[in-house]
Amino acid sequence: xxxxxxxxxxxxxxxxxxxxxxxAEVGVNIIEVTQSxxxxxxxxxxxxxxxxxxxxxxxxxxxxxETGEKMGVKIHVMHEDIFNAMHKI
Amino acid sequence: MxxxxxxxxxxxxxxxxxxxxxxxxxxxxxxxxxxxxxxxxCQKLYDKICRYAGNLVKTGEDISKExxxxxxxxxxxxTPIAMLAAACPTNNPVKFAKALDKAADTIGVNFxxxxxxxxxxxxxxxxYALIDSIPEALASTEKVCSSVNIGSTKAGINxxxxxxxxxxxxxxxxxTADKDCIGAAKLVVFCNAPEDNPFMAGxxxxxxxxxxxxxxxxxxxxxxxxxxxxxxxxxxTEVADIVKKTAFKITRTGQLVAKxxxxxxxxxxxxxxxxxxxxxxxxxxxxxxxEEMGLEQxxxxxxxxxxxxxxxxxxxxxxxxxxxxxxxxxxxxxxxEDAGMIEAARSKALTLTKLEAMTAVCSVGLDxxxxxxxxxxxxxxxxxxxxxxxxxxxxxxTAVRLIPAIGKSAGEELNFGGLLGNGPIMDVNRKSxxxxxxxxxxxxxxxQSLKN
Numbered sequence: 001x002x003x004x005x006x007x008x009x010x011x012x013x014x015x016x017x018x019x020x021x022x023x024a025e026v027g028v029n030i031i032e033v034t035q036s037x038x039x040x041x042x043x044x045x046x047x048x049x050x051x052x053x054x055x056x057x058x059x060x061x062x063x064x065x066e067t068g069e070k071m072g073v074k075i076h077v078m079h080e081d082i083f084n085a086m087h088k089i
Numbered sequence: 090m091x092x093x094x095x096x097x098x099x100x101x102x103x104x105x106x107x108x109x110x111x112x113x114x115x116x117x118x119x120x121x122x123x124x125x126x127x128x129x130x131c132q133k134l135y136d137k138i139c140r141y142a143g144n145l146v147k148t149g150e151d152i153s154k155e156x157x158x159x160x161x162x163x164x165x166x167x168t169p170i171a172m173l174a175a176a177c178p179t180n181n182p183v184k185f186a187k188a189l190d191k192a193a194d195t196i197g198v199n200f201x202x203x204x205x206x207x208x209x210x211x212x213x214x215x216x217y218a219l220i221d222s223i224p225e226a227l228a229s230t231e232k233v234c235s236s237v238n239i240g241s242t243k244a245g246i247n248x249x250x251x252x253x254x255x256x257x258x259x260x261x262x263x264x265t266a267d268k269d270c271i272g273a274a275k276l277v278v279f280c281n282a283p284e285d286n287p288f289m290a291g292x293x294x295x296x297x298x299x300x301x302x303x304x305x306x307x308x309x310x311x312x313x314x315x316x317x318x319x320x321x322x323x324x325x326t327e328v329a330d331i332v333k334k335t336a337f338k339i340t341r342t343g344q345l346v347a348k349x350x351x352x353x354x355x356x357x358x359x360x361x362x363x364x365x366x367x368x369x370x371x372x373x374x375x376x377x378x379x380e381e382m383g384l385e386q387x388x389x390x391x392x393x394x395x396x397x398x399x400x401x402x403x404x405x406x407x408x409x410x411x412x413x414x415x416x417x418x419x420x421x422x423x424x425x426e427d428a429g430m431i432e433a434a435r436s437k438a439l440t441l442t443k444l445e446a447m448t449a450v451c452s453v454g455l456d457x458x459x460x461x462x463x464x465x466x467x468x469x470x471x472x473x474x475x476x477x478x479x480x481x482x483x484x485x486x487t488a489v490r491l492i493p494a495i496g497k498s499a500g501e502e503l504n505f506g507g508l509l510g511n512g513p514i515m516d517v518n519r520k521s522x523x524x525x526x527x528x529x530x531x532x533x534x535x536x537q538s539l540k541n
Contacts, residue, residue, distance in 0.1 A: 004096055034093055045093050058154045076100055078157030080091060085345040086338045087095040 009073030011042035107311035107373040112162040114287035116294035119168040127180040131188035138192040166292035167203035175215030186226035193232040202292030204235040210244040227272035228264035234290035240280035240477040246532040255470030266495040280480035302359035307343035336406030362416030363407030367427035369510035376429025388439030397450035419452020425512035454487035471522035
């Protein structure tokens with residue numbers, strides 16, 4: 001079961017480390033990361049496997065959303081189903 | 090693998106264009122709660138709703154968090170209460186409304202629909218009592234919504250019911266005059282009412298429905314407008330294609346939510362209602378879509394054509410995205426709930442007569458329109474009859490949700506707050522239809538061939 005974590009906002013030191021650190025703590029495996037910095041705006045998209053997640057998915061959503069708020073970036077954690085539903089027939 | 094562009098597009102729709110799933114509505118049959126002792130019936134009704142829908146709100150919140158899309162409302166629709174009232178003819182049906190309100194409070198939903206009667210061909214036991222009690226029921230409860238079906242393409246229009254509903258709407262407003270006449274905002278008069286509509290105030294659980302069912306109403310006018318804005322000056326064929334593609338994406342989220350809610354609650358999936366439902370939030374307006382198509386303001390000549398295109402393209406795009414489509418499905422035009430409509434009504438670009446024409450091609454009808462407080466019951470009945478005639482002849486659902494603003498006149502404003510919004514009081518034609526309305530009887534069902 002996969003989820004997509006996106007981080008959008010102003011580029012700051014350690015965003016990737018922080019998010020991936022939190023994932024590792026709860027057994028979420030990172031499959032792929034793409035990131036770009038355009039005019040100081042940071043956009044990272046991370047595909048993760050949540051099959052082995054040790055906490056309920058909603059708790060992971062809350063904790064990463066909170067991390068984002070602390071770092072001044074917007075973090076979305078969404079189940080891949082919504083993207084598959086919307087963009088694949 | 091999902092591509093980055095698609096991911097960012099979805100997030101942008103949610104963050105900046107007000108994409109949401111408007112409502113998960115659980116339909117619950119109350120036919121097994123019928124009892125000739127009204128207190129017993131109310132207890133059975135309360136227990137059944139709490140048993141079936143106890144987890145509805147939490148399930149909705151969990152799904153919302155996991156897939157990352159807001160789900161605004163969780164609601165209940167029940168069997169038309171007139172069917173329960175029929176078994177206890179000597180009691181005031183308001184007791185049922187209070188039991189529904191209490192159940193809604195217990196399970197945490199924000200509206201429960203179904204304080205309803207279906208009288209398109211005539212009155213059955215329970216119908217008179219229920220219709221009579223609607224003003225009191227709406228004034229003495231917070232979350233109960235009421236609807237009455239007074240006509241259909243197959244049955245014609247019950248003019249006795251039309252006459253009654255003019256009075257009931259006025260009385261509902263009068264009894265809640267101290268709360269901006271909100272009683273009338275919770276009451277819909279239908280022609281061709283769908284039995285599986287998840288949207289309030291007109292939701293009820295039809296007699297042909299299963300014991301319980303999950304229906305989902307989508308939304309997303311902001312997303313459609315943004316997609317058209319991005320396309321710039323393309324021709325109208327391309328406009329229709331853009332609306333279809335966007336409606337497809339919006340509906341897929343509704344289908345996903347419906348399937349998931351159905352699985353988690355162990356309740357069959359009914360339908361997705363493909364509706365563009367506006368809210369008063371800036372950018373979440375159906376009027377703005379019409380203006381994006383090229384109208385200076387909603388209400389201008391050309392509005393009906395733009396709305397017809399929009400309504401049809403939404404259906405075409407949405408139908409393939411969902412396994413079962415139903416409810417009202419189309420574009421809503423509730424005046425006080427749509428920022429663009431409110432502005433157009435204030436500037437008088439949008440009038441009641443233009444709205445009536447628009448209802449011939451939109452998904453519902455004259456919705457959330459404040460009218461002067463001194464409008465007579467006969468005039469309200471006249472408006473209902475006109476609107477029902479449009480629905481009857483065109484084989485479509487039409488509805489009337491008018492709010493007589495007691496003590497106020499045209500140009501002043503009503504403010505309901507929240508999603509019901511606010512808006513200017515629109516003037517009505519003062520010539521009297523009283524003699525026509527007082528005739529009673531039934532307008533015969535229309536021809537279904539020789540269509541012109």
